[in-house]
Amino acid sequence: MITKYRVKNFFRKYFLAQIFGLVIIGLVTYSILLHRDKMELELKLQGIYEKSFQELMLDMKSLETKLSKLEASADQYQNTMILMDVWRQTGDTESSIAQLPVSYTKASPFIQFVNRTGDYCRYLSKKVGEGQSINADDLKQIADLRQSCTEISTILDKAWKSGYLPDISNKDVDFVSGGGEETSGNLDFSNQNYPRLIYDGPYSESTENKQPQGLEGENINEEAAKKKVIEFVGEEQIGEIKKTEGEGGDIPSFGFDGKLKDGNSFSIFITKQGGQILWYMQQTNGKGAAVPTDEKYEKLTDMVIEFVKKKGITNAVASYAQFYAGNAVINIVPLEGEVALYPDLIKVWIDIEQNKIVGMDAKNFIMSHKKRKLEEPKLSKEQAATHVTTSLKIEDIRLALIPTESQKETLCWEFIGKIETRDYIIYINSESGKTEDIFLIQHTNEGTLVQ
Amino acid sequence: MKLKNKLNKKQSFYKALLCSMIIAMLILNSGCTKAYAAVKNGDSGDEVKQIQTKLKNWGYYDGSVDGSFGKSTMAAVKAFQKKQGIKVDGIVGTETANKMGIQLKGGGKSRDDKGDVYLIARVVYGEARGEPYKGKVAVASVVLNRVGSSLFPNSISKVVYQKNAFSIVADGQINYTPDQDALKAARDAMNGWDPSGGAIFYYNPDKTKNEYIRSRKVITVIGSHRFCK
Numbered sequence: 294m295i296t297k298y299r300v301k302n303f304f305r306k307y308f309l310a311q312i313f314g315l316v317i318i319g320l321v322t323y324s325i326l327l328h329r330d331k332m333e334l335e336l337k338l339q340g341i342y343e344k345s346f347q348e349l350m351l352d353m354k355s356l357e358t359k360l361s362k363l364e365a366s367a368d369q370y371q372n373t374m375i376l377m378d379v380w381r382q383t384g385d386t387e388s389s390i391a392q393l394p395v396s397y398t399k400a401s402p403f404i405q406f407v408n409r410t411g412d413y414c415r416y417l418s419k420k421v422g423e424g425q426s427i428n429a430d431d432l433k434q435i436a437d438l439r440q441s442c443t444e445i446s447t448i449l450d451k452a453w454k455s456g457y458l459p460d461i462s463n464k465d466v467d468f469v470s471g472g473g474e475e476t477s478g479n480l481d482f483s484n485q486n487y488p489r490l491i492y493d494g495p496y497s498e499s500t501e502n503k504q505p506q507g508l509e510g511e512n513i514n515e516e517a518a519k520k521k522v523i524e525f526v527g528e529e530q531i532g533e534i535k536k537t538e539g540e541g542g543d544i545p546s547f548g549f550d551g552k553l554k555d556g557n558s559f560s561i562f563i564t565k566q567g568g569q570i571l572w573y574m575q576q577t578n579g580k581g582a583a584v585p586t587d588e589k590y591e592k593l594t595d596m597v598i599e600f601v602k603k604k605g606i607t608n609a610v611a612s613y614a615q616f617y618a619g620n621a622v623i624n625i626v627p628l629e630g631e632v633a634l635y636p637d638l639i640k641v642w643i644d645i646e647q648n649k650i651v652g653m654d655a656k657n658f659i660m661s662h663k664k665r666k667l668e669e670p671k672l673s674k675e676q677a678a679t680h681v682t683t684s685l686k687i688e689d690i691r692l693a694l695i696p697t698e699s700q701k702e703t704l705c706w707e708f709i710g711k712i713e714t715r716d717y718i719i720y721i722n723s724e725s726g727k728t729e730d731i732f733l734i735q736h737t738n739e740g741t742l743v744q
Numbered sequence: 745m746k747l748k749n750k751l752n753k754k755q756s757f758y759k760a761l762l763c764s765m766i767i768a769m770l771i772l773n774s775g776c777t778k779a780y781a782a783v784k785n786g787d788s789g790d791e792v793k794q795i796q797t798k799l800k801n802w803g804y805y806d807g808s809v810d811g812s813f814g815k816s817t818m819a820a821v822k823a824f825q826k827k828q829g830i831k832v833d834g835i836v837g838t839e840t841a842n843k844m845g846i847q848l849k850g851g852g853k854s855r856d857d858k859g860d861v862y863l864i865a866r867v868v869y870g871e872a873r874g875e876p877y878k879g880k881v882a883v884a885s886v887v888l889n890r891v892g893s894s895l896f897p898n899s900i901s902k903v904v905y906q907k908n909a910f911s912i913v914a915d916g917q918i919n920y921t922p923d924q925d926a927l928k929a930a931r932d933a934m935n936g937w938d939p940s941g942g943a944i945f946y947y948n949p950d951k952t953k954n955e956y957i958r959s960r961k962v963i964t965v966i967g968s969h970r971f972c973k
Contacts (some may be wrong), residue, residue: 385914387898387902391902393907396907397906400907401896407900501894537965537966539962540964541963542943542964542971546962558876558877562939580846581802581846582843583843584802585802588803589803590803592803617927618845619845640935645801646801656936657936682931
């Protein structure tokens with residue numbers, strides 16, 4: 294009885310100490326488990342990074358091999374096969390780089406090299422496909438590319454051998470040297486010399502530095518630009534207006550922010566040269582992503598056509614549209630005679646509920662529009678139709694000018710039709726009869742998507 | 745007496761346990777309540793008025809906006825549903841209401857967004873929540889301009905998840921649910937409106953120390969962000 298009492302007393306006396314002890318044991322166990330989990334995750338992460346590094350090494354070797362083969366091949370068919378293979382390989386390589394824990398600013402020159410190599414080889418394969426051969430200039434560029442691949446491969450190999458591993462323990466995971474003297478510091482691809490490629494493709498220098506062609510006339514000053522804004526928005530509508538900071542980027546422009554009398558804000562860019570409206574947007578408060586009835590849609594497109602007419606584009610048709618946030622975005626294709634000018638596409642935003650134009654984007658028009666001399670099509674409608682798959686149930690045919698990847702324009706016969714229930718648009722070159730492009734039209738709940 | 749006391753104690757313990765379990769279940773349940781709110785034939789009130797106004801604006805209804813859900817309203821709802829490609833039942837439930845952009849009383853919000861738009865909207869919401877609307881569209885444009893640039897990977901997800909490219913990826917804000925403004929900004933940018941003027945970088949001068957970015961020529965300034973090439 295006495296001992297029992299004593300024991301009980303002991304427990305009472307040191308109750309707090311016991312609780313404290315238990316808490317300590319609990320915490321220690323918990324942190325051990327946590328640490329084990331952390332180690333496990335670190336190993337997994339390290340594995341993923343090492344995998345991308347090893348893949349990158351293999352990708353670069355493979356690119357080098359393929360480019361070498363290209364230098365040795367005189368057969369057009371073989372060339373096309375290898376070129377397409379290089380293009381595919383650059384896609385893989387780019388994915389491997391993107392997965393490495395290398396800061397995006399350090400990786401970008403390397404990514405550009407890979408993107409342009411792939412783009413260039415795709416351009417070459419098209420060229421070969423059109424019956425031209427790979428010339429001496431091309432061969433020189435291919436040799437330069439191969440040389441760069443070899444150099445990069447060597448750097449990667451050295452880094453790997455000297456134990457260049459992703460340092461997971463560092464919170465800002467980076468590849469750090471495992472010791473070798475030649476590879477101290479973080480992995481950096483920005484100091485490499487990459488060859489300069491001359492060609493026409495979506496990633497080529499000429500395309501990326503393309504200048505607007507739709508601008509004519511003298512440069513205007515800020516005051517004149519402001520007048521243009523007032524003219525466009527309407528003096529009776531504008532509450533206040535002020536210029537924004539900056540030069541406007543690709544197409545040098547004056548930017549203005551303002552308030553309409555109804556309280557909604559608006560923004561607008563006016564090009565410095567020629568004083569054209571680059572884009573205009575006003576605040577809308579609509580909701581809902583529904584497609585209107587056909588009758589209502591027709592009314593909206595009529596309104597938009599009328600609107601662009603007043604802005605000087607007298608001949609245009611409405612193309613596909615999207616509906617979101619209470620707005621309809623309608624694509625307007627300017628026409629020259631009967632020919633649809635897709636490079637000059639203009640987008641117009643309408644508030645469906647207010648029946649009001651609330652935005653416009655004329656970037657494409659300003660980049661591409663120019664006085665064109667459209668040639669008569671060499672192929673007739675009927676001749677072009679023989680180049681279209683017989684499974685297409687044709688619903689409409691017209692002439693259309695379409696932009697190509699290399700920023701050129703091609704006159705095509707546009708065939709709109711159905712295969713089973715799917716809607717397609719097929720473009721047949723009006724001169725050669727070749728298929729230039731195929732679009733699948735997706736009817737989504739929010740409008741039409743062209744892919 | 746002692747035994748009874750013990751039993752009572754035990755009982756009250758179980759009662760408390762049961763109560764807390766019920767409360768816990770209620771709390772958990774409320775998080776995933778399904779919306780069964782719906783407006784249908786025979787209903788009347790402000791919600792019906794709202795629905796009729798919407799239907800009228802979109803061209804589906806030409807009767808009067810009287811706030812009573814009758815046969816003509818039902819026919820209009822059915823025509824609306826048919827055109828949107830959703831279930832045609834003449835009842836305005838969550839899905840139909842979402843399409844119309846109205847929130848039913850007691851109704852839930854369904855996520856009606858897919859892929860690319862949603863990912864860009866998450867970037868916009870994380871990076872530019874407090875910015876003016878134009879600044880949100882500009883951030884979305886930067887993502888798209890990067891995809892189009894030879895200096896960056898060529899898909900939206902690869903661009904967004906590049907190391908150090910967006911701080912919200914590192915701190916987890918990328919996983920926040922974007923609001924309607926962010927979604928609209930993503931869509932406006934995908935439709936070609938680029939208030940950034942073709943920028944592929946932007947920074948907040950108060951927050952960045954990155955010299956590489958700071959040395960670039962500023963194209964335009966929107967809110968607290970400087971956009972550059």
